Amino acid sequence: MIAQAPFRLHRFHGGLHLDDRKALSTGTPIAEVPLPPLMVLPLTQHIGGAAKPCVQVGDRVRRGQTVAHAQGVVSSPVHAPTSGRITAIEARPVPHPSGLSADCLVLEPDGRDQPLDTPEWAPLPDFAAATPAQIRDIARAAGIVGLGGAAFPSAIKLNPGRVVDTLIINGAECEPYISCDQMLMTEQADEVVLGIQVVLHALAAPRCLVGIEDNKPEAIRAMSRAAEHDARISVVVVPTRYPQGGEKQLIQTLTGLEVPSEGLPLDLGIVCHNPGTVRAVGRAVCFAEPLIERIITVTGEAIAQPCNLRVRLGTLMSHLVAQAGGFTDTPGRVLMGGPMMGFALPALDVPVIKATNCVLALAPEQVRPTPEAQPCIRCGECVTVCPARLLPQQLYWHARAREFEAAEDLNLFDCIECGCCAMVCPSHIPLVQYYRFAKTEIHAAEAEKRLADAARQRHEARLARIEREERAKEEARARKKAALAAKTSAPSASPATPPPAATPAPAPTSAPAPAAADDPVAVAMARAQARRAANNAVPAPASVEPADGDGDGKPASAPPAQANSAEDDPVAKAIAAAKARKAAKAAAAPDADQGADPGADQGADERDPVATAIAAAQARKAAKDAPRASATPDAVAATDEVDPVAKAIAAAKARKAARAADVPSPSEPSAEADDPVARAMAAAKARKAAKVASATPADDDDPVAKAIAAAKARKAARDAAGNAPQ
Numbered sequence: 267m268i269a270q271a272p273f274r275l276h277r278f279h280g281g282l283h284l285d286d287r288k289a290l291s292t293g294t295p296i297a298e299v300p301l302p303p304l305m306v307l308p309l310t311q312h313i314g315g316a317a318k319p320c321v322q323v324g325d326r327v328r329r330g331q332t333v334a335h336a337q338g339v340v341s342s343p344v345h346a347p348t349s350g351r352i353t354a355i356e357a358r359p360v361p362h363p364s365g366l367s368a369d370c371l372v373l374e375p376d377g378r379d380q381p382l383d384t385p386e387w388a389p390l391p392d393f394a395a396a397t398p399a400q401i402r403d404i405a406r407a408a409g410i411v412g413l414g415g416a417a418f419p420s421a422i423k424l425n426p427g428r429v430v431d432t433l434i435i436n437g438a439e440c441e442p443y444i445s446c447d448q449m450l451m452t453e454q455a456d457e458v459v460l461g462i463q464v465v466l467h468a469l470a471a472p473r474c475l476v477g478i479e480d481n482k483p484e485a486i487r488a489m490s491r492a493a494e495h496d497a498r499i500s501v502v503v504v505p506t507r508y509p510q511g512g513e514k515q516l517i518q519t520l521t522g523l524e525v526p527s528e529g530l531p532l533d534l535g536i537v538c539h540n541p542g543t544v545r546a547v548g549r550a551v552c553f554a555e556p557l558i559e560r561i562i563t564v565t566g567e568a569i570a571q572p573c574n575l576r577v578r579l580g581t582l583m584s585h586l587v588a589q590a591g592g593f594t595d596t597p598g599r600v601l602m603g604g605p606m607m608g609f610a611l612p613a614l615d616v617p618v619i620k621a622t623n624c625v626l627a628l629a630p631e632q633v634r635p636t637p638e639a640q641p642c643i644r645c646g647e648c649v650t651v652c653p654a655r656l657l658p659q660q661l662y663w664h665a666r667a668r669e670f671e672a673a674e675d676l677n678l679f680d681c682i683e684c685g686c687c688a689m690v691c692p693s694h695i696p697l698v699q700y701y702r703f704a705k706t707e708i709h710a711a712e713a714e715k716r717l718a719d720a721a722r723q724r725h726e727a728r729l730a731r732i733e734r735e736e737r738a739k740e741e742a743r744a745r746k747k748a749a750l751a752a753k754t755s756a757p758s759a760s761p762a763t764p765p766p767a768a769t770p771a772p773a774p775t776s777a778p779a780p781a782a783a784d785d786p787v788a789v790a791m792a793r794a795q796a797r798r799a800a801n802n803a804v805p806a807p808a809s810v811e812p813a814d815g816d817g818d819g820k821p822a823s824a825p826p827a828q829a830n831s832a833e834d835d836p837v838a839k840a841i842a843a844a845k846a847r848k849a850a851k852a853a854a855a856p857d858a859d860q861g862a863d864p865g866a867d868q869g870a871d872e873r874d875p876v877a878t879a880i881a882a883a884q885a886r887k888a889a890k891d892a893p894r895a896s897a898t899p900d901a902v903a904a905t906d907e908v909d910p911v912a913k914a915i916a917a918a919k920a921r922k923a924a925r926a927a928d929v930p931s932p933s934e935p936s937a938e939a940d941d942p943v944a945r946a947m948a949a950a951k952a953r954k955a956a957k958v959a960s961a962t963p964a965d966d967d968d969p970v971a972k973a974i975a976a977a978k979a980r981k982a983a984r985d986a987a988g989n990a991p992q
C-alpha cells in the first residue's frame with residue numbers, strides 16, 4: 267500500500283537536483299539476453315575474501331552448480347550461470363576502478379543450459395515455516411550479495427544479532443540513467459514483495475518501508491498493488507534528490523534518524539536492502555535458485571537501443587552492448603554504474619558481475635574535457651551540498667598533504683563519494699579522487715599494520731613457548747632434585763639401621779630441601795617419606811607421640827635430622843622412656859629371657875613389631891613369674907592348688923616320702939589306720955621327715971625343691987592328721 271499521511275518525511279542535508287535521464291532505458295520491457303559464446307566468472311564479485319574454485323579445467327558443469335566456495339564469513343560462492351565446460355582458471359580483466367586483472371573461471375557454454383538434476387538445497391515454498399537460520403544459510407549458499415552496487419554478502423545482513431524493527435527497501439535509485447531497480451519493481455513487483463516477506467520473516471521485523479523516488483510512478487503503483495495485502499509493507503514516495511538512494515540519506519528521509527559517524531543502520535534497529543537483493547533471496551528460498559543473473563541497464567546517448575536486460579553473470583559487456591544495438595558512435599566514455607558514482611571501464615571485454623547495475627556509454631559531446639584544477643578559493647560550495655555534513659575542502663587539503671590521520675579525524679570514511687562537492691566546485695578540483703586516494707592509502711597502511719601485528723604476535727608467541735618449555739624443564743629438574751634430597755634424608759630413619767635409644771627417629775620436617783623448597787610436590791614427598799621412616803623407627807608404644815603428634819596434620823617443627831639430644835625432643839624422650847621401662851622389666855625377670863641375648867632381641871624387636879609384641883609379652887610373663895619363683899612355700903602351695911600338674915607332682919612326691927617314712931599311703935589304708943597307736947607313730951615320723959627335709963642345705967639353694975619338700979611335709983602332716991583319732 268502507499269503510505270498515507272501522517273507519514274512524515276524528513277530531509278537530509280545537501281544534495282543536488284540532477285537530470286535523471288532514466289526515460290532513455292525505460293521505454294521497453296526487460297529483455298532476455300541469449301547465452302554468450304564465452305563467460306568469465308571472477309572469483310571476487312563481492313566485498314570480502316575471494317571464493318575458492320572447486321572445479322578443474324576441463325570439468326563439465328551444470329547451471330546453478332557451485333564452482334567456487336566462499337572463503338570466510340565475509341565472502342560469497344560463485345555458481346555456474348549455465349551448463350558448459352571450464353576452459354581456464356586464470357587472471358582476466360575485471361570491472362574494477364583499478365583496471366587490474368583478477369583470477370577468474372572461464373566457462374564455455376554448451377548452449378543446452380542444463381540445470382542441476384537436483385538443486386544444491388531444497389526449496390522452501392512455505393518459507394514461513396523455515397527458521398531464520400535456514401533462510402540465512404540458503405542466502406549464503408546461493409551467493410546472494412547486495413545488488414545495489416555494494417556487493418556485501420546478504421547472509422550477514424540477514425543475521426544481525428540484534429532486534430530489527432524496520433526493514434527499508436531502497437528503491438530510490440537516485441543515480442541518473444540507471445533504471446534497473448525501477449524496471450524490476452515495475453515488472454516483477456510480486457517477486458520483490460515475496461522477497462520482502464521472506465526477509466521480514468528472517469529478521470522477525472514488524473514493518474517494511476519501500477522508499478521510491480517520485481520520478482518512478484509506474485514502480486510505485488506496481489509495488490503498492492503487490493504489497494496491498496500485507497499491512498507490514500508500506501511504499502513510501504520520497505522526493506527525487508541526489509543522493510536520495512544513499513543508505514544513510516534514505517534512512518534519514520524515512521525515519522528522521524541519522525546513522526552515527528562510522529556507525530551502521532543496525533545501530534538504529536534498521537536493515538536496508540536493494541529490491542533486486544530481496545527478490546534474489548525470495549527466489550533462492552522458495553525456488554532453490556542461486557544468484558546467476560541480474561537486471562542491468564544498458565544506456566547512454568552512445569547506445570543505439572538503451573534498455574534493461576536480464577543478464578547471466580559472467581557475460582561480457584561487449585555482448586550486452588551488442589544486444590542493445592551497439593554504439594551509435596564511438597562513445598566518449600563507457601562507465602560501469604552511473605555518471606556520479608560509476609567508474610570508467612578500460613575495455614568492454616570485462617564480465618558482468620553481481621555488482622554491475624549499469625553500463626553507461628556517454629556520447630563524446632557529453633564528456634566535458636577535464637579543465638585544469640585551480641586553487642581552492644574557499645567558497646564553501648562543497649560544504650553546502652555535502653549530504654554527509656563533511657568539510658570537503660579540508661579533507662582535500664589533508665589528503666593532498668598526505669595528512670591521513672587528520673583526514674580521518676574529519677570523518678573521511680563517512681564520505682559516500684557521491685561527487686556532489688566535485689560537481690559544484692568552481693575550481694574544478696577532482697575532490698572525490700583525492701578522497702579515494704586517501705582512503706586507499708589508509709587501507710594499505712592498515713593492511714601493512716595488520717601484517718606487522720600478526721608477525722609480532724607470532725614472534726611473541728614463539729618466545730612465550732620457548733620460555734614455557736624452559737620453565738617446565740627447570741621444574742622437572744627441581745622435582746628430581748627434591749626427590750633425591752628426600753631419599754638421602756630417609757636412610758637415617760631406615761628400619762635397617764634403627765637409631766640408638768637416645769636418638770630421636772627422623773620426624774617430618776617443615777623445612778624441606780632447599781632445592782625443592784619451592785616445589786609443593788617435592789615437599790609433600792619428603793614429608794611422607796619422613797613420616798614413614800618415623801613410624802618404622804618407633805614401634806609405636808601407646809605412650810609415644812606420633813610424628814605430628816600435635817594433631818594438626820603438620821610435621822613437627824624441630825628438624826630431627828639435626829637434633830642431637832633426646833632431651834630436646836619429646837618423641838625421643840618418649841621412646842627412651844619406653845625402652846627404659848622395657849629394660850626394667852627385663853631386669854626384673856632375668857629368667858624369662860631364657861638365656862637369649864637381650865641386645866640382639868632388642869634390635870630385632872625394634873625392627874619387627876610382631877617380635878616386639880612377643881618380647882613384651884614374654885617380659886610381662888617373666889615379670890609375673892619372677893615373684894612366684896621367689897615366693898614362700900605357702901605361695902607355692904597356693905599355686906599348686908591352682909596348677910593341677912604341680913599338684914600331681916607334689917602328690918607323687920608326698921606319696922614317695924610317705925613310703926620312705928613307712929607311712930601307709932592314704933590311698934592304701936592299712937590295718938594300722940584303725941590303730942591309734944600306729945597312727946600317732948606315723949605322724950611323729952612325718953613331722954620328723956619334714957624337719958629333716960627343711961634342714962637340707964640343697965633346699966636352701968633350690969626354692970623349687972624347698973617348696974616341694976614343704977608341700978610333702980604338709981601333705982604328710984595332713985595325712986598323719988587324717989589318720990589321727992578325731
Ligand code: SF4
Pocket residue numbers: 641642643644645646647648649658659662687690691692693694695
Ligand atoms: S567548492 Fe572547491 S573551491 Fe570551493 S571551497 Fe570547496 S574545494 Fe574549495
Ligand code: SF4
Pocket residue numbers: 648651652653654655656657658680681682683684685686687688697698
Ligand atoms: S563526495 Fe564526500 S565530501 Fe563530497 S559531497 Fe559527497 S559525501 Fe561530501
